[in-house]
Amino acid sequence: MSAITPLLVLPLRLAGSGDGRLITAPLATVHGWSRTQTPDGTVRFTSPCRTAVLTAEGPADRPAWTVHGFADPGSEPLWRATFGPGTPAEITSAFTTVLADGLRTRHRDYLCGGTRYRPDTPASVLADRGWLPDESPKGFHDQVAPDRTAVYRHRVGHQPHNAEVAGLAPPSWSMLAGDPQHPSWRAEFTLGVPFYPLVHAALAFSSPKPVQRLVGDIPTRHLALVTVRRISGSDHPHPSPAARPGPSTTPASPPAPAARRR
Template structure:
C-alpha cells in the first residue's frame, strides 16, 4: 500500500518528507515574520532582517527552499543557499534549525570557542563516513558517497561573490543526489554562507540513519538504491478510564509527549 510507513535509508534518497521539519523552527522562533509568497509558498524573515527563508508553492516543487543572507540594513545580499525540489526536509531542516538558533547569539554560540561549535567541516564529516575524493569536472573537487548515489562538490579558485550570489557562476559548494548531469535534487551554497549550518546539513546529507516515509512518497528512480523495512507500530498510549463507584468515567492523567584548522 502506498501509505505504508517504512524506515528508509539512505536519507538523501528518501524523498522530500515532512516540510514541517523546516517550517517548525522558523514558526517557533521569536520575532520571525511569516508571509505568503506570490506563488502561495511561504516566506520567513528574521527579526534583524538579515535572513530570509522562502519556499515555492506548487506541489511539484515540494522541498524547494531558498535562504538569503543580507547586511544588517537588509539592503545588500551577502550569501545564498538554495535547496532544490525533492531535497529531504531533514537536510534543509538541519541547516535551518542551527542557523535560526545561531542568529540569536550573532553566530557566536556555533563559532570556535562557542558551546555548540563542532570541530569539523563538511569535507571532514564526509571523509569520516567513507566518502571518497574524486577530481570532478575541471575547476571542482568532488567527494562521492560510498554507494555512488550522491556527491559533495567544492568549487576551487576565486570568482566574484556578487556573480555567485546572482547565480551567474557556479556556487562554492553543492550537495547533489543521483546523476550529476540529471540530479534527483541538489542544494547549492555560495561563498559567505555561515559554515556551521553547512556542517549540519552535511551530517544529515551523509546520515546512515533511516527516516520514516510512506512507500508512495519515495521517488521511483530511487527504489533500486534504498533499503526499507516496515516501521514498527507506535506503542499504544490508550488507557481505560477509571470509574468511581458513583460517578462517570475519570480521564487518565496526561501522558508525556514523545518525540541529531577549517577544511572545505
C-alpha cells in the same frame, strides 16, 4: 504494498522530500521567524533580526527552499543557500534550524570558543563517514558517497562574489543526490554561507539513520537504490503525517580553518 504504508528508508538523501513542517515549524514556534505570503504565492519566513530570509516556491509537494543572508536589514544579499525540489526536509531543516539558533547571538555560540563550536568541516565529516575524493569536473573537487549515490562538490578558484550570490556563477559548494550527471535534487551554497549550518547539512546529507516515509513518498527512480523495512513496535521514527501541507499553509559567518578543505 499500499502507497500509504509507512516504512523506514535508507539513505535519507534518497528518501524523498518528506514533511516541510520540519523546516518551518521550528522557525515559527521556537525562533520567532515571521511568515508572509506574496501575491504570486511565494511564502517567506524572516528572522527576528531581519538578516536571514527563507522563501519557498513551487508545488506544495516539491518546493524549492532558498535562504538569503544579509549583513544588515535591507542590504544586498551577502550569501545564498538553495535546496532544490526533492531535497529531503531533514537536510534543509538541519541547515535552517541551526542557522536560526545561531542568529540569536549573531553566531557567537558557534564560533571558535563558543558553547556550540565544533571544528569539523563538511569535507571532514563526510570523510569520517567514508566519502572519498573522486574524479571531478574541471575546476571542482568532488567527494563521493560509499554507495556512489551522492556527491559533495567544492568549487576551486576565485569568481566574483556578487555573481555567485545572484546565481550567475557556479556555487562554492553543492550537494548532489542520485546520478551525479543528472541529479535527483541539488543543494547549493555560495561563499559567505555561515560554516556551522553547512556542517550540519552535511551531517544530515550523509546520515546513517533511517527516516520514515510513506511508500508513495519514495521517488520511483530511487526504489532500486534505497533500503526499506516496515516499522515495528520497537521503532521510534519521527512522525510522518499522511497529509503534507504545502509551504503556503504551514504554521507558521565564520570561515573554515585555513588548513582544512570545505
